[in-house]
Amino acid sequence: MKVEAKALKYGDNINTDIIIPGKYLVIMDEEELGRHAMEGIDPVFSGKSRDGIVLVVGDNFGSGSSREQAPIALKNANVKCIVAKSFARIFYRNAINLGLPVLECSDLWSEVIEGDILTVSLEDGLIENGRIRRTFKAQPLPPFILDIIQSGGLLNKLKQSLK
Numbered sequence: 726m727k728v729e730a731k732a733l734k735y736g737d738n739i740n741t742d743i744i745i746p747g748k749y750l751v752i753m754d755e756e757e758l759g760r761h762a763m764e765g766i767d768p769v770f771s772g773k774s775r776d777g778i779v780l781v782v783g784d785n786f787g788s789g790s791s792r793e794q795a796p797i798a799l800k801n802a803n804v805k806c807i808v809a810k811s812f813a814r815i816f817y818r819n820a821i822n823l824g825l826p827v828l829e830c831s832d833l834w835s836e837v838i839e840g841d842i843l844t845v846s847l848e849d850g851l852i853e854n855g856r857i858r859r860t861f862k863a864q865p866l867p868p869f870i871l872d873i874i875q876s877g878g879l880l881n882k883l884k885q886s887l888k
Contacts, residue, residue, distance in 0.1 A: 731777075731839075731842060732837050733780055735763070735782050738784065739785075739786050742765060745761060755800075757766070758794055759771045759801025762801070763790075778805065784810045786809040791815040793823065794817050799825060800824070807826070809828070812829065826847055826874065828850060828865075830861050833861045848871065
């Protein structure tokens with residue numbers, strides 16, 4: 726499974742309140758949540774992500790509360806994959822459960838600028854930056870997690886297995 730898209734880059738310690746500010750937690754429509762993704766740090770994020778992006782972030786991405794609305798908002802903002810130096814564990818698991826690919830790669834962040842075209846191979850963890858013609862190695866996703874992501878999330882995977 727490969728993802729190819731432009732990169733959007735942000736820094737360290739982006740918590741769930743920045744990903745989806747608390748005032749939007751009453752919204753039940755997932756597409757509407759997507760229009761407010763990352764609004765706490767970039768008010769025009771949803772416009773930048775409209776055509777699909779790879780979100781490249783620093784350390785401790787998704788810290789704070791365990792709200793599932795954070796990865797839901799990002800997925801519905803057309804984030805195709807998140808590559809971080811490190812993730813808060815509950816965010817990492819929530820993202821996978823919702824079918825949003827997440828990879829950890831400590832070397833990529835310093836070598837990316839906004840707009841770079843990244844090609845991400847989820848099976849082997851290779852991330853190619855077309856601008857600088859360099860490949861980075863992330864921890865690949867194990868087959869059972871790839872299966873969850875390819876199914877569109879854990880709930881979809883469960884539904885498929887019950888058929």
